[in-house]
Every structure is written in C-alpha cells, then in structure tokens.
C-alpha cells in the first residue's frame with residue numbers, strides 16, 4: 442500500500458518519486474513486468490523536468506567522444522528498448538560534419554567514436570538534400586534516433602494510463618510518508634538530500650522555423666565547446682542545441698543565443714532567414730564524475746546524475762532496476778574511465 446501526503450491510500454508495490462524520463466520509463470517497464478506501480482511528481486505537469494526543454498537526440502555512438510563508455514553502452518541498449526515503450530521516435534541515424542574552418546576536427550573526432558560510415562559529398566546529398574554541395578565529407582551513424590521530448594512525455598503518459606498506472610501531480614509528501622514495499626527515487630536535482638554532491642548544469646536550446654530547409658535526422662556540426670545538433674521537429678521546426686554551461690542559472694544567455702544561431706547558420710547559410718520561435722533551457726542533474734549512479738538500499742533505490750543523457754540511458758537503467766526489484770540484488774553503475782570532457 443502507498444500512502445500519499447494527503448493520507449489517501451493507494452495500492453501499489455512500487456512508488457516512483459519524480460516524473461522525469463527516469464521515473465516515467467521505470468514506471469512503464471515495471472508495469473509491463475506486472476509490478477503494481479504509482480508515480481509521484483512534485484509539480485503540476487512534466488515541465489519541471491529539464492527533458493521538457495530538451496533536444497531529444499539519442500545518439501550514443503556520436504557521443505562517445507565525450508561520454509563515458511558506460512553511458513554509450515546504456516545508450517545502445519536503450520535504442521533497442523525505446524520502440525517497445527512508445528512510438529514517436531524516428532530511428533534513421535545522425536550525420537556528423539566538420540566545420541570548414543577546422544578541417545582536421547572530423548579526423549580528430551573519428552579517433553574516439555565507433556559504428557559509423559564515412560560519407561562523401563554525393564552520399565551527404567542523398568541523405569540530406571538541403572546540404573548538397575556544401576560538405577565534401579562527413580560521418581553517418583546509423584544507430585541514432587530523435588524525437589520531440591514533449592511528444593515522448595505524452596506517449597509515456599498515455600502508455601502508463603493504459604497500463605493503469607496513476608501519476609499523482611502536485612504531490613507534496615516525503616519519501617517517508619510512502620508505504621510501498623519499494624520506492625524508486627528519481628527526483629533529479631530534488632534529491633540533494635540523498636546525493637549531496639549533485640550539481641546543476643544548465644543546457645540551452647533554440648527553436649527555429651524555416652519552410653525552405655528540410656532535414657531528415659540530427660546533424661552535428663563539430664563545435665569546439667558544445668555537442669550541438671540541429672534536429673528536425675517537423676512542420677519546418679528545428680531544435681538547435683544544446684549548450685552545456687557549468688552553473689545553475691535559469692534562462693538562455695545572450696551569448697548562448699547568439700552562439701546557437703551562428704551555429705545553425707554555419708551548418709547551412711539558409712538558416713540566416715529562419716524565424717526564432719523560442720529559447721529554452723533546463724538544469725540537468727550531474728554527479729561528480731558525470732556518470733549516472735544507481736544506489737540500491739533496503740527499500741529505496743535511487744537513480745540520479747543522468748546529466749545530458751536522460752532519454753539516452755533511461756530505458757537501459759530501468760531494465761536493470763526492474764531486475765533489481767525482482768531479485769533484490771544490489772547493483773551500482775560505476776564509471777569505467779573518467780569522462781574525456
């Protein structure tokens with residue numbers, strides 16, 4: 442039995458606290474495994490999660506230049522699991538290009554990544570007709586997906602409702618007030634009481650619109666500071682981002698806004714005429730080594746530190762959690778090597 446702050450009793454064996462990607466995906470995978478589960482979210486909707494404002498790129502092989510190997514492996518497994526959870530993801534790869542002012546950047550980058558094909562001007566034009574004649578070579582990563590995160594949130598919500606899982610928004614209780622046999626703590630930055638070393642890193646994104654440009658997949662143009670993708674969202678909309686700024690400010694700085702716009706124009710000059718629709722940002726939960734941590738206690742399992750990889754790693758971590766919930770085993774994900782960036 443689970444008791445909420447208001448004293449109202451629910452019947453659930455597992456209580457999940459926090460309705461970000463980690464909490465929702467865990468809830469759905471528990472429900473699919475036949476576990477009775479309920480979700481508790483402090484805010485009135487999903488917009489408190491940084492993922493609401495996210496880029497929605499799931500490209501583990503492209504991220505191997507800076508992400509820990511553990512994250513890349515979790516991302517590869519998550520790519521297999523996502524289609525079993527919700528529709529709305531487009532799995533048709535990602536393209537990585539070098540900035541023309543840094544001709545060796547693509548070669549340097551290629552030393553850190555796997556599972557790609559070199560593509561020439563002709564192949565780039567076949568993949569992305571809008572980029573025809575601009576880039577002489579690039580790298581195509583077939584195992585990559587993209588989605589509008591808000592579409593994924595609503596897909597997860599629908600799937601949870603269909604499975605009979607209740608999401609209680611505006612929940613003001615504490616973990617101690619819950620009486621479920623198992624509690625999964627996925628509170629992101631709300632879990633500093635459990636993870637004192639948690640820090641916030643801000644990520645920023647620009648939404649732009651152009652009906653003259655068509656892209657089919659995320660395009661990463663190598664940048665000296667950020668992993669920036671231009672990602673199609675349909676109906677002429679493109680997400681440009683995200684920056685990662687190591688502080689907890691809210692909002693998008695003038696410097697970052699300018700950098701994101703210039704980045705889109707560097708990728709494709711036609712973006713100079715695009716309309717700026719929105720600037721978005723969010724604060725991501727990061728642990729010291731930049732790698733997610735799963736801490737299994739007697740009753741509470743806490744997952745945190747998903748940094749800029751929440752969508753990319755949540756299904757693979759949730760798969761392990763469901764196993765832990767069944768077997769009561771103890772598993773902690775360690776960094777296999779320090780992050781390179």
Ligand SMILES: Cc1cc2nc3c(=O)[nH]c(=O)nc-3n(C[C@H](O)[C@H](O)[C@H](O)COP(=O)(O)OP(=O)(O)OC[C@H]3O[C@@H](n4cnc5c(N)ncnc54)[C@H](O)[C@@H]3O)c2cc1C
Nearest residue numbers: 459461463483492495496497498629631723750751752753
């Ligand atoms: C601009 C931007 C771009 C991004 N792009 C990508 C991307 O392309 N791919 C990718 O994989 N990731 C991306 N991310 C990162 C992703 O958003 C995070 O990794 C992810 O949100 C972390 O998920 P989480 O569920 O662990 O925590 P969160 O998303 O932070 O969710 C935690 C939830 O817990 C709730 N909560 C907190 N305290 C309590 C409490 N006491 N009781 C109940 N609920 C509580 C919060 O309100 C929140 O809803 C991006 C982020 C940003 C900001």
